Amino acid sequence: MKHPIYINGFGSISALGHDQDGILKNYQTDSAHFSKLNFEKNTVLGAILPLSSSEEIENLSQENPRYKDLDKSVLMAMLTARKAISKLKFEPQSTGINIGSSRGATALFENYHKEFLEGKKLSPLTSPTTTLGNISSWVAQDLGVDGPNISHSITCSTALHAMLNAKAWLESDMCDLFLVGGSEAPLTEFTVAQMQALKLYSKLDTDFPCQSLKLDKLQNSLILGEGSATAVMSKSSEQALAQITGFGYATEQITHNISISSDAKCFQKSMKMALDEAQLSHVDAIVLHAPGTKKGDQAEVNAIQNTFDDFPLLTTNKWKLGHTFGASGMLNIEMALLMLETGEFFKNPFYKQAKTSKPIESVLVNAVGFGGNAVSILLEKPKL
Template sequence: MGHRAVITGIGVTAPGGIGTKAFWNLLAEGRTATRTISFFDPAPFRSRVAAEIDFDPEAHGLGPQEIRRMDRGAQLAVVTAAEALADSGLEQGDLDPHRVGVTVGTAVGATMGLDQEYRVVSDGGRLDLVDHAYAVPHLYDYFVPSSFAKEVAWSTGAEGPATVVSTGCTSGLDAVGHAIELVRDGEVDVMIAGASDAPISPITVACFDAIKATTARNDDPEHASRPFDGSRNGFVLGEGSAMFVIESLERARRRGAHIYAEIAGFATRCNAFHMTGLRPDGREMAEAISRAMDEARTDPADVDYINAHGSGTKQNDRHETAAFKRSLGEHAYRAPVSSIKSMVGHSLGAIGSIEIAASALAIEYDLVPPTANLHTPDPECDLDYVPLTAREQRTDTVLTVGSGFGGFQSAMVLRSVA
């Protein structure tokens, strides 16, 4: 397998607070960051709640030209990557830029920028033939998701491989999975990897309204996201970014770096079944879990905590529960499981990386985040979902999983390094 890949820097920009410390405090306290949408008038829509970030790019070091050039999703990625790099203790001057790579996951790219600019060039939708003269000069950057990786590479001075991974809601897991392969193979010294999405826009809300995937619990935004609860009725849209500094274990030890966790195993599968549907037996997710554990040389009994996808749709939560039982056997009933989407919503492609951050911090602090708003479990979801309150326990090995439209199923194993 080559080098062992470890996380030495974490950056998080998520609902409820900017920075990794604020993010972890929110999870540890079991607070929710879901509210009525404020970015635009949500009145015409079926689902009018989301997990928004109170984010001021200028306050976080971005200049007027950068703010004009970058979509909000790219801004989140750049600010979050800077936090991860600072947290790692690495200085740009200490690195060979050709040996530093970037990989960024995103499900919907520059959706907010494209949505806003379409309203401008179409004169609020009144023009069938849009007028390009009113477009911002950098509209092309909104059109191509590769601009996210470009912006992170420019801001960090990385001149190695730069990639965008877009596999729907597993993008954040898959981007980090790609990064660890480059580290293991010795293709790079350091990877700056993670994901970013800022999808809270009219077009995104309309898309999920059409298939009734998001919750219509608009009268109680704070408690609208209810994974595994019998009263759940869809997910709450969110936004955010998590980025990591990933390097080999040998390199990290040599420079005396703080190591959060080793990324010991990763696997992904596709069910080739349905665009939005899932088989109830959870077979494809179970296969990804088993393969990731095999790669990590981890037995089911070693798993101390499962960070679930836990979107809060009836189909996903039951599918996922079945996958845990299928892959972990009787240990599925003993391992605590929780969904942080109950607190920070579902930020599509970014959430997989945000959940990796939660998993690494669970190892760091020996604390399992709770599933907020879980009062009456669905009888078909009969595992230990850590309702309402975080749980202190020894946490050395964490399994984190993701499931995405199109049939994507990904799993990752993180563990402590002695």
């Protein structure tokens, strides 16, 4: 790595809340955060924002007349970006933004399309408020950032791909600071129906209906959640929450639109790349992508077994806060940051492994999306 790269700020909002103390407490408890969604044709589970977090979003939408017409995914990104950068000084021209989404302005787009089908006159704001570039652009408007702002979609690895982009901008000295992340508000009837059509959505009525990392599960158990997370990356160690010591990525050839190989070759390559850059052969823990599907969870574990001789602790958070599509990778980063901060390992209820008293000092974070694209980011306690 040309220069050490650090995470200097972080903000998130999800089913676990929006303040760091509350989020940490939720990680330290054995509870899942799902609610029933009563759609017109369907009742399913989803991970919605708690009331206090929804109120934060509503208050933000009322701050500025232009904000009231924005999609929830955009408002969540604005809120988490504010939180991430709130304690940092930045120069507008040398600060970049790359916040992506798998689906973008999901609810707003669907509402406008429904009005179109009903023959109603479309709002002039239909196009500008539903484009994917809407997310980073409005974050830039809100913060007064003049540097590059990028929105992209690389399905569920979107947020971690933003970290790859930020590394390139920082190491080229084209920016001093970069806000990266993902934002997703996918809890609409049509989006859930798409996951059901793939036969991925959970039908379980249990305390833990998303069986992420349960390797002997009998059925797929993915559950969608809404959330956004933003990190600030820079080459400065000031106020560093973690040092990013390894970046890895790979794309494998797929045989089906949603498949990866049974031993997740893309993850093997991305994890090895991150380990090689960090000059490590072992990490204390891995936060898996593990969406709660039978084949996906098993393939990722197989990849880890093929990559490590000294097996790390494995954990996930989707059993707790759902799959937030493009935001999921950055919410995995948050879990890793909290483990590094506390030294505590946050276990998964389904995956049994030997207890350890050794504090957590290095965490590998994985994400992969439709298309066989994987990213692995290696975080360590700051080397100041």
